[in-house]
Amino acid sequence: MPWVLSAKSTAALAEQAARLRAFVEQRPDADPKDVAYSLTATRASFDHRAVVVGAHRDELMSGLAALSSGTPAPNTVTGKAAATGGIVFVFPGQGSLWPGMAVELLDSAPAFDAQMRLCDAAFAEFVDWSLLETVRGVGLVSMDRVDVVQPVLFAVMVSLAAQWRALGIQPDAVLGYSHGEIAAAYVAGALSLRDAAKVVCLRSRAIRAIAGTGGMVSIARPVAEVFALIEPWTQLICVAAQDSPSLTVVSGDATVLDELTIVCEREDVPAMRIPVNYASHSAHVEALQEPLRELLSGLQPRTGEIEFISAVTGAGIDPSILDGDYWFANLRQPVLFEQAIWWSYEHGYRTFVESSPHPVLVAGIHESLQDCRNDHSVVGTLRRNEGGMSRFLLSAAEMHVHGTSPNWQSIFDDAGACRIDLPT
Structure with missing residues (x-):
């Protein structure tokens, strides 16, 4: 408490x-x-x-x-x-996963548990495994599979958003990174839960067809330097994401990425392989364009009161365009995350909440806004091996002390708490 x-x-x-x-x-x-x-x-x-x-x-x-x-x-x-502007819920891609990441909240956070159950029911139309069993570690499928981990992360991220809302924190805008945009679209009301489940389940299953030949590397250098670094191999690898002023992601052929990491090591450039065996945001995914158009036909995106900030365009967009073609572009085009953060700040958003089981974007947001006035705040939600309500409340506390106050009294709605006289 x-x-x-x-x-x-x-x-x-x-x-x-x-x-x-x-x-x-x-x-x-x-x-x-x-x-x-x-x-x-x-x-x-x-x-x-x-x-x-x-x-x-x-x-x-x-x-x-x-x-x-x-x-x-x-x-x-x-x-x-200090923070006085709008609130953005931010949803990362795959890097926030850890074993047991949702179990404590399933047993202690009613809003989180209820949303996870809704996701479990929505997934049942598209997958043959149980979300809740998988999260609790008693399921029969491996979290190493892209068509398991992406739906699981979607469910955890939107359920954390539901818990934030239960604490009185409502987003004015949403921003997703790569497949995190699917969670953003659902939380914004741009996709129904069924449509969001369809996108995350069927698209991640389609990605399995290109697994095994590609990969991704995170390089701690500005994008201009990375373009120069990869120039010898531009037919086989490409810039996949601009995370922050000093962090860029490259995607493409696995063997070429091996060569790239050797060059980076020789030139003392920090580079790290991302633990995936496919090459999102590269030419590798072009083979999926027609299959995805067919699989994702019939989506019914809609507009709402929550702004949708796109990392495909780096700006706010009309969410009614979030059809199957958009979700292919989300997989194929580079992630313009740094640009999207700047657009958010320039349009008055000042509180950024990463709704994820471990903060992977918080540092990049801080860096992107490092030259701005001290009028914004950036907080995570859970952390690796800290997945309970205590960690959630500490994150809410970080938000509160920087100017965006949760509805603390909602914690005590059914607790039987009484007012007592306290010293001032």
Whole structure:
């Protein structure tokens, strides 16, 4: 649960934490849940903010002790509110996967669990395996398969978005990276759940036909330098994504990528193979254009109130064009993620929430906006091996201390919490 504090200065915030700690110490019968509820229900919110997250009294008290002494603590988040613009939910591609990534929330987060069950039912029309069994590690299919991992990640990402919404965080816009755009389209209301399930399940199954001959490499250099680096092999590999000012992805023939990584090592250029055996966003996927047009016929995209920012174009688009041809372009064209982030910022969006089981885009967003004023915030959701509500609430706390406040009281709707008098 969160203990939420704020004050008009950093010093006043530390003093308030000390007073609250002394108050609770003197009242061993004080229910931490009542303290949490009262802090959110009875206090004005000032710019200097802190949130202590804990599962029990001792954990919360240790966080207050750290806050009052100015000592960093893993369960305490501090900051000054600055972000004032719209909220963008960001959905990555494949790199956020980890075993057990959704299990804790299935058992502790009702909105997450409900959305996962909806996805499980929607997938049943297109796959012969169970989403919930696979996530819990008792299914019969391997998460190494692209036609398993992409639907699973879609379900986890949109279910995390549902949990954010349950906490009162509503997106003004969405932005997806590669197949993360399918999740973005569903969350924006541009695709129904059935249509989104159809796209993610059938397209990922089609990708299996090109698996085994391609790959992708992430290179820590600006895109202009990478174009020069790959110039000897431009018939066989290409720039697949512009992630940030200093990170570019290359895709294409696996054997040529092996040569490229050798050159990078020799020239002291940081390069890392991405763990996939197919070449998205390259000529390799052109063989799938007609099959995908047939498989994805009948989609009914629609417009809505949530803006759809496309990483295919690097700008906001009319979501009514998200038909089968768009989803082929999403697989074939380079990911213009850095451009899409800049477009978002230039159009007034200031809070970026990566709705994923592990943050893979947060660092790139920070870098892309590093020359901007300190008027924005970028947060993840879960982290590898930190998949429960405590991590989720810490991410919500990061958002809160930078100016975008969740509806903290929603946590206590069915908790039986009571207001109590607390020191100011």
